[in-house]
Amino acid sequence: MSITILKPGMMSSVQDLGRWGFQQYGVPIGGAMDKVSAALANIICGNDENEAVIEMTLHGTSIMFNEAAFCAIVGGGCKAYIDDVELPFNRLLWIPAFSIIKTTANLQGCRSYLSVSGGFNVKKIMGSGSTYTPSGIGGINGRNLITGDMLAFKREQNLHAASNLHMLPSGVGISHWHTAELFAATPDVAIVHAIKGPEFDRFNAASQEDIFNSMFTISSQSNRMGYRLEGKKFTLEHKAEMVSTAVTAGIVQVTHEGDPIILMADAQTTGGYPRIARICAADISLLAQTRPGVKIQFKEIREEESLMRYNRIVEAMKRVKVGLSNTG
Amino acid sequence: MLIPRIYNIHDQAITIEFSAAISEATNLQVIALQHAIESNPFKGFIECVPAYGSLTVYFSEQVSTAAVRSWLSDLSAQISDTIDHSSTPGRKISIPVCYDPSLGVDLPWVSSHLNLSLEEIISLHTSVAYRVYMIGFIPGFPYMGTLPEQLEVPRKQTPSLKIPMGSVAIAGKQTGIYPAEVPGGWQVIGRTPLKMFDTSTSPCSFLNAGDLVTFMPITLDAFNQYP
Helix, strand or coil, X not given: CEEEXXXXXXXXXXXXXXXXXXXXXXXXXXXXXXXXXXXXXXXXXXXXXXXXXXXXXXXXXXXXXXXXXXXXXXXXCEEEEECCEEXXXXXCEEECCCCEEEEEECCCCCEEEEEECXXXXXXXXXXXXXXXXXXXXXXXXXXXXCCCCEEEECCCCCHHHHHHCEECCCCCEECCCCCXXXXXXXXXXXXXXXXXXXXXXHECHHHHHHHHHCXXXXXXXXXXXXXXXXXXXXXXXXXXXXXXXXXXXXEEEECCCCCEEEEXXXXXXXXXXXXXXXXXXXXXXXXXXXXXXXXXXXXXXXXXXXXXXXXXXXXXXXXXXXXHHHHC | CCCCEEEEEECCEEEEECCCCCCHHHHHHHHHHHHHHHHCCCCCEEEEEECCCEEEEEECCCCCHHHHHHHHHHHHHHHHHHCCCCCCCCCEEEEEEECCCCCCCCHHHHHHHHCCCHHHHHHHHXXXXXXXXXXXXXXXXXXXXXXXHHHCCCCCCCCEEEECCCEEEEECCXXXXXXXXXXXXXXXXXXXXXXXXXXXXXXXXXXXXXXEEEEEEECHHHHHHCC
């Protein structure tokens, strides 16, 4: 009961919804970059939404199913195939034994999540299976996946459940239903909702104007810790040393050189750079699905609207769960 | 008492900032508030992150931002009178450090920059007890102060690409210990054989915010024979 990584592609790692409760010891939350998609992949498979999944960045991944299994793929950045059969996202899939899922390029999105029914048997480190490579914690030996890695399933697959699926001649099964897209990744300009950051007032007038009125490009120097942005530079009105304080995913901090960085999943727990803005929590998944080279524009919203948008995602997830439990 | 500044850093995380400066009194207030919350957590509470002059509280959608804000503000006002500034909220810990120049690779630079002998540096660094203000930067890294004024040095212009695990370093008014081999910009003056971060222990970090640390010099032989 397992899969084998034949090719990790651009970058693949084991992630769940994060390692919570240890930030006071300097341990980042980490976990899936796009937590909405990771949770959805699990919900489709009937799993707890915090089960470990495989996060595949862009394309080039190749995974062998050593036994038949139910799985789901959610997110973007690739198209998935078994031979010449394209596998739809957001549906429950039945994969016959010895099938190989290969991913190819797709202009939309950046990260896709593969879950299997019952979940992968990954050792939890401090309550989480998430891979945090800077400290070598979690996943498979604290590192990204490499060719030959085998991930076992937690439990046997329920073969009878496959009868509810639409069966293709190749033996691949696809559910008739699919889950709704909760947000749409874009290949051109991503509109990201943001609120003024804690140190917004410390920036000069031009910087305060530019953050919400100019376009930025996500730099190729971006990773799971943060997205570097290219575009206008930012300047403080008065240079003053900042004392370190807590930071988290979605914070837009400005380096001494004036470059903005959006902190992402593997963000450090604390930081000492001035924070010009913070991204609405509901848009972090959208950002995770926005790849280097794509332009983004910050749209200023008020805190109340940010909360409303976030609650909307939480409610939508609840509806998906209820909806799926009714399909039986 | 100063009115703290309260702001969101996330839709589900709120920071209460008592001061934007490094002060022992403020940090005591931060840790007192952390202990008060942790010993009587509200519904939806996830975790606290203490920093020099601020405490950040993470919570779930079970509770509203407005409720957490007003609760934090009330609680911090309530406890501000009860803080005992003469005692330490954490443990008192002695940490062995070998100040041999083969391990404290920046000792020659620090010595010439400050015009102090090696012995003077060791005696100054071990002369006071340091408060652990916060853990951050990387898992298990303690930010400690306050360093004797005569030991104040700037950070490196260009950070070192690899600072060995256990390195004891100084920068500005602070001293810290690198829990893993990472790039870093502080001046390394020694090394401890103790493990500062271990995922198999509970808690995973050897030090906590609020602890009081003294350094005890050990010889290179003692360092090498350390169990």
